Amino acid sequence: LHLSDVLKAEIEGFLGGLKESQIPFVVLEGDSQSPEFFGHFFMVWELVIALMAERLGLNAFDQPGVELGKRLALKSLRQS
Numbered sequence: 001l002h003l004s005d006v007l008k009a010e011i012e013g014f015l016g017g018l019k020e021s022q023i024p025f026v027v028l029e030g031d032s033q034s035p036e037f038f039g040h041f042f043m044v045w046e047l048v049i050a051l052m053a054e055r056l057g058l059n060a061f062d063q064p065g066v067e068l069g070k071r072l073a074l075k076s077l078r079q080s
Contacts, residue, residue, distance in 0.1 A: 028041075
């Protein structure tokens with residue numbers, strides 16, 4: 001198997017689970033693989049998440065698990 005086959009199977013399984021559980025979702029597809037496309041795509045969604053979190057009264061930038069992961073990754077890199 002190629003990595004692309006594994007990733008495709010993971011996506012299909014994840015979406016299948018959402019469908020079976022009747023959980024609403026949106027699939028966004030693009031036809032570009034340029035770095036600029038992905039940069040724009042991620043920037044738009046970062047803004048959407050920040051605005052939604054603000055509207056819901058959540059702090060989208062307070063992610064202790066993410067910060068811990070960064071510290072542990074940095075520690076691991078320093079030991080290499």
